[in-house]
Amino acid sequence: MSTRNYFGTDGIRGRTNKWPMTAELAMKVGMAAGTHFLRGKHRHRVVIGKDTRLSGYMVENALVAGFTSVGMDVVQFGPIPTPAVAMLAHSMRADLGVMISASHNPYHDNGIKLFGPDGYKLSDEDELKIEALLDQDIPLAASQDIGRARRVEDARGRYIHAVKSSFPADLRLDGLKIVVDCANGAAYQVAPSALWELGAEVIAVGVTPNGTNINEGCGSTAPLLCQETVVSAGADIGIALDGDADRLIIVDEKGKVVDGDQIMALIAARWAKDGRLTGGGLVSTVMSNLGLERFVQGLGIDLVRTRVGDRYVLEKMREGGYNVGGEQSGHMILSDYGTTGDGTVAALQVLAALVRSGKTASALLHQFDPVPQLLKNVRFSGGKPLEADAVRQVIAQAEAELQGSGRLVIRLSGTEPVIRVMAEGDRDDQVRDVVERICAEIERAAA
Incomplete structure (x- = not known):
């Protein structure tokens, strides 16, 4: 698969006013996504929702400029949950839905999530095609074909x-x-x-x-x-x-x-x-x-x-x-x-x-007793510590020890230079020991 320079596992996300989460890129995303979804002869429509971050105003206005410049009409909902944007994109027959949010991150981050006309997040294929357009000169609509923007005040009511x-219709919360x-x-x-x-x-x-x-x-x-x-x-x-x-x-x-x-x-x-x-x-x-x-x-x-x-x-x-x-x-x-x-x-x-x-x-809500589980993060500054022989050896040893009574999950973070080491099993002491040994070996390999 091609390299993704902008899109992560959940759209584009980052600290606002630092690349890539700038007004400039947001406008370009509007132009690129709008162009990608200009299919057929109908008036094209994009719906946009956001959370309550200060930077939402900036990102929203930049996206509106981008979408209208390529001939897409925009419907703005204001603050509304992500699932509401997905639902309304589908029910309002939009070609595209956009949510401006960095989810559970602090206010200084923001993000752009895109939904297709079916209300589902875009496929990797669609995201890669939009990424390719971001680095090109995108043709603008003729003066008479520039899109219009309007706010819909009852979006929250529709979602409620x-x-x-x-x-269930037969129940109440009284x-x-x-x-x-x-x-x-x-x-x-x-x-x-x-x-x-x-x-x-x-x-x-x-x-x-x-x-x-x-x-x-x-x-x-x-x-x-x-x-x-x-x-x-x-x-x-x-x-x-x-x-x-x-x-x-x-x-x-x-x-x-x-x-x-x-x-x-x-x-x-x-x-x-x-x-x-x-x-x-x-x-x-x-x-x-x-x-x-x-x-x-x-x-x-x-x-x-x-x-x-x-x-x-x-x-x-x-x-x-x-x-x-x-x-x-x-x-x-x-x-x-x-x-x-x-x-x-x-x-x-x-x-x-x-x-x-x-x-x-x-x-x-106590459906089961969770088994002891421990997750530790190891930061590293470069290289590929997981490929070191000593690290592979200690992981193989730990997997053998946990065989039948537990699990080991080791993965690279998709957003930062961190290796996540998670183990679980029936014995708390064994889980702790396994995680500490692996983390120590990774730290040695990364030094």
Whole structure:
């Protein structure tokens, strides 16, 4: 495959006002993506959503200039979750959807995610064709063919309606006290509204975005605020989303964090019992706990693993006809309801199970005992330490030791010079020992 200079595993991302996340490149992306999707004789349309970062204004205006300059009409939604852009791109018959977000990253980063007319993230092939155009002179539209831009004010309402329609029609959330932490991000209006409309008593935190506080001490990557609020308010459950609301972490009534593995276990088990689980399995990544694998296998459900990244989970789901997939970090993809991860929709499935079961969140969401798992990162400044003989030898030795009772996952980060070493197994001391030995050998090789 050709080298990717701009697109990573989730669109283009970086620190704003540093290459490649500049207004200049954003305009060029609009021109290139617009040109790539100018197919057929109809008026072409792109829809654009964003999260609450200060730089969103700059990136949005640059993209609008790029798209209109090649003859594409633009519909702007303002702050709205990533899954809402995917859904509305499809329902509004757009040729392309764009989300301006760096997801769970700090405010000084931003990113551009692209969705095709079917609402799915673009294929590698489409991204490479757009990349090729970025380095060329792109022909501009004739004066009379320049695109128009308009704002749609009811996009959030349309998304709230779609989210609520994923919740069983015979259930209500009356009597439930729910904390929802929106990470001062894209769901700060829609998630609390959807829960309130379904009858819940909602305590909303992380709902006062100011452009620089997205994901700061709140949301799925910093769940302490949600934990403390659940306990102090005596809430039944807490829901923590990330900056663009495609990720979900749950907090039970005791203030304990529940990760994506337990959420997937619950949804897959419930759907299998109701005859709704398709593909005969569940799709997750190599990082999901061995405890999850053993739990679902005990129910006669396969666990299909992919490399890290929700796009790879989705690819495998589409390939095998699976309708439940996700990551331990909280990306939840329920393809009956959407074409990408959606934290709010996944939360409603958990809440439906909570209402039906009559159990507490802590009882319901403890589906399995995770086996001891340890992840360590080793930074290196150059070279290929994983190819050193001594490193290969210690990895082979560790794999032999864990055979049958654990797993080892070693991978290069896709975004920074870091090697991630993860081991899990039934014995805590063995897992620690294996990870420390491998990390020490990698450090020696990288020195």
